[in-house]
Amino acid sequence: MAWSCTVDQDLPSYESNARLKRTLLYGDVEAINPIAIVDEYEYDNLNRISKVSSPLYNNGTIVGTGKFELYRYDAQGKLIEIEGYNANTNSPTGFINLTNQKFFYSSIGLKEREIIEYPQINAAENILFFYSGNHLSKTERYQANGQMAEYSLFEYQGSRMVKETSFTPTGELNRITEYKLQKDGSELEVIYAGPGKIKVREVKRTFDANRNLLMLQSIELAAWSSTMSFVMRYEYY
Numbered sequence: 001m002a003w004s005c006t007v008d009q010d011l012p013s014y015e016s017n018a019r020l021k022r023t024l025l026y027g028d029v030e031a032i033n034p035i036a037i038v039d040e041y042e043y044d045n046l047n048r049i050s051k052v053s054s055p056l057y058n059n060g061t062i063v064g065t066g067k068f069e070l071y072r073y074d075a076q077g078k079l080i081e082i083e084g085y086n087a088n089t090n091s092p093t094g095f096i097n098l099t100n101q102k103f104f105y106s107s108i109g110l111k112e113r114e115i116i117e118y119p120q121i122n123a124a125e126n127i128l129f130f131y132s133g134n135h136l137s138k139t140e141r142y143q144a145n146g147q148m149a150e151y152s153l154f155e156y157q158g159s160r161m162v163k164e165t166s167f168t169p170t171g172e173l174n175r176i177t178e179y180k181l182q183k184d185g186s187e188l189e190v191i192y193a194g195p196g197k198i199k200v201r202e203v204k205r206t207f208d209a210n211r212n213l214l215m216l217q218s219i220e221l222a223a224w225s226s227t228m229s230f231v232m233r234y235e236y237y
Contacts, residue, residue: 016212018237019236020041024037025037025038025231025232029215031231036057049071051068052071054068068084080103081103082099083099083100084101086098096120100115100116102114102115112128114126126142127140127141137153137154138154150168161179163179164177174193175200186204187207188202188203190203191203203216204219212236217229
């Protein structure tokens, strides 16, 4: 699959800081009709995301809600929790709480810690965030048993992040992600895996003139990858 050079001209444009309405999945950049609705967004009276839901399909027809997330904020307006629910016919409410993401911040508003809880199995993972000035410099991810799963280091050119390198707890290379700004204003993310630095994926993000994300193209490059290439388009209010 090659990147399209003409499809960007057909994308819409929205006002600055437009509110995201929904994301749609397409087979490729030339497709006119979406395969499915990925997410739909709802907002509170302060224009903050309050709920993100995904339809439940049966033979291509929407028959209900497959999952949803509830967003919660503190008095200062910082996002502090996302509760995740999936459809479950065995639950009295029809949904079961599978994940809770909790966010903790420093006194100057930088995210320092994220906890991912799995209520059904009474387990939780932790992610710690470290900074150099206001730039994220390192993250550490810990499994439910308290052992480190991986850590990542971040590199910048000026204020723009250009590279993330992830390692195993013993320091072996896991993957490299490069972030490149293209001449047309789009952003290209290139992912390499393992010590051999095999290129496994490219992700292109296309924006309108006001930097609203319009389209994401993800292309799988490794024959052994179990992930499919896909295209997502973003609609705004």
